[in-house]
Every structure is written in C-alpha cells, then in structure tokens.
Amino acid sequence: MIFADYCGKHCARYYGWLRASKEYKEQFPSKALKYFTLCAKEAIDIFMLEKEGVLSRDENGNLPNVIICESKREDAIEIFDVVKPPMKGAIIVGKLEELIMHEDDDEIKQLLKEGESAKPSKEQRAKLYIHEKAYQLKSQFPFEIINFDAYGNFLNPNNPGNKLLYLSFKKIFELQKPTKSFLLFVTTPITHIHINFQTSFRKNFESNVSTHTKIKEALLSSIGKIDYKDIDYNKKIALNFAKSIVMPAARKEGWESEHKGIYIYENRDSRKMLNSVVQFSRRNITLSESVYIEDVVRVIEKMPEYYSYKDALNNAVVKGHLKEVQKYREKIQDEFRNKPREEP
Secondary structure (H helix, E strand, O other), X not given: OOHHHHHHHHHHHHHHHHHHHHHHHHHOOOOOOOEEEOOOOOOHHHHHHHHOOOOOOOOOOXXXXXXXXXXXXXXXXXXXXXXXXXXXXXXXXXXXXXXXXOOOOHHHHHHHHHHHHOOOOXXXXXXXXXXXXXXXXHOOOOOOEEEEOOOOOOOOOOOHHHHHHHHHHHHHHHHOXXXXXXXXXXXXXXXXXXXXXXXXXXXXHHHHHHHOHHHHHHHHHHOOOOOHHHOOHHHHHHHHHHHHHHHHHHHHOOEEEEEEEEEEEEOOOOOEEEEEEEEEEEOOOOOOHHHHHHHHHHHHHHOXXXXXXXXXXXXXXXXHHHHHHHHHHHHHHHHHOOOOOOOO
C-alpha cells in the first residue's frame, strides 16, 4: 500500500463517511448496524468504522454484520483472512454489477428444476455460479450503511461495464425497500464525462433554475451566478451528480435524500474522484417537493469539499488518522495471525 495514494480518499472517509456514520449510529444507538462494502484488500473503511465504534466484533472476534463483495478470488481470500467476518458467505466473490443485475434465464430455470439429475456443461456451471452468488448477495439486503465504491465510471457509459454499474447503482434503492433509512457512500471518477451526461446535466440545471425560485436564490447568494457555463467545474459536477444521478434514482423508489457531504479529491495522476455521502429516508406517501428543493439548496450552499493531491498529502489530521487506522488493522491482524486460515 502506497500511503500517499490513499490520502485523498481518506479525506472523504474521515470528513464524510466517518462523521455521517457516527451520526447515524447515534440515531440508532441500540442497533447493530449492517454494513455492505466493496473494500480493497486493505479494508481501510471496515477497520476505520470498527475502530471508531460504528461496527463491533462479537465474542469470537468476528464482524457479524459486515458483507463484502469482491470480484477477484485471490483478493477475497486475503480480505477474509484479514477482516474475519463470521462466515464464508460474508464475502461474496463476483462482480457486483453482474450479480446485482442478474436474472435467471430459461436455461438456468430448467437446470434448477432438474436439480441433482441435471448434468450442466462448463458454461452452464458458470451460469449456475452467478445464480448462486446473485441470490447470496440479494438475500443480504437491506443494509444500514452501504459503500458503493465500485471500479468504474458512472458518467462514461461507452464502456458496457460502466453502463451496467450505473444500472446496479439504481437497483440498490429497490433492494433497500424493506428498511426505512440508510446511509450511502457512492464514488465515481469525474475526469471523463460522456457528452450525453454533459448535455442532460445542463438541461436539468437550467430547468431547475427556471422552475424553482429557492434554487435560483441559493445559487445567487452562494456563488453569485446562475449561468451554467460560469459555474466552477467542481461545484457544477457535484450539484449535477446529486440532483441528476442520485436523487432521481432514489425518488423513483420512494426515497428522500439528505446529502451529508460531497467530496472531490485527486489521485497521484490528477484523476478526479467524486464521493457523495447521503442519508435516505423512505416514504410510503407522495414524496415532498420541498424536501427535494431543500436538499438541492443544501448541496449548493455547502458542497463540495475539494482536496487536491497536494492538499490531501499535507493534511496532518487525515494522515494521522489513516496511520492510526493502519496500526489498528495491524493489531487485529496480529491477533488472528496464528489461527487456522480459512477461505471464502
């Protein structure tokens, strides 16, 4: 792990994920929060939330409410060995977007019907594996906290995988329906945005300004501008991601949003990443237009926070906290080092 490469992301974790998670935990102090994550091998997010009391281990030293999705089996084995969730099913091996969007075709339905008498081919066994893992993943919903930090660009659908990723993001709001509220961290690159998104962003922005007086007034009072081309790039993308990507996906399934923070940070190669931290509340009645406008105004007035690569690297508070989390992780690893190795 190259320490410098993680400072930008840890700004979002420290100022966004951690703060919002603690606030959410305070709302439900007696409830064990269930967490879904697409963590890397380092699992910094899990150890951070455990260290800070948002997640807790049981008497056996396991994290009973953590579910992880990892596309690479070798990485999944390493994560399982480090994090120690309670069961093999706690780490689901497969691509999130493929599993979450999976629907059985007629061939799979027939194989399942045949059961043990079926003699599937190699290709059919691969399909059955996806079926099994998709069911395993979907059956774990809902969660209180979700880290949707997938590898891919929501805003550049030229890549079929990116398009599927965007669809899987929207699917989250459907799968979360059994609960009343949850916290979401969603991350995407914003360096390359497809022209179709750029066009729709501008149209949606101009429509909002002309339709909602409060949004127009918030723009004028906060930045003194309402002409789309004159607005700072980071502000523009943060606002558009909130109101043209996140809010429509949520509201379609009956969720109202409260943005806790939007963070834009740079990687070593100057690639910009956007991370949104949003709490959702479910309504069984008509969604409130005033709540929507209030959230848009909140984003206009307070977001995003921007961390250049240099800013993040020089942030002593963030660097210090990241080192503390790493030390905590090493402590946990040492405790399990001599125990039998398992595999997910």
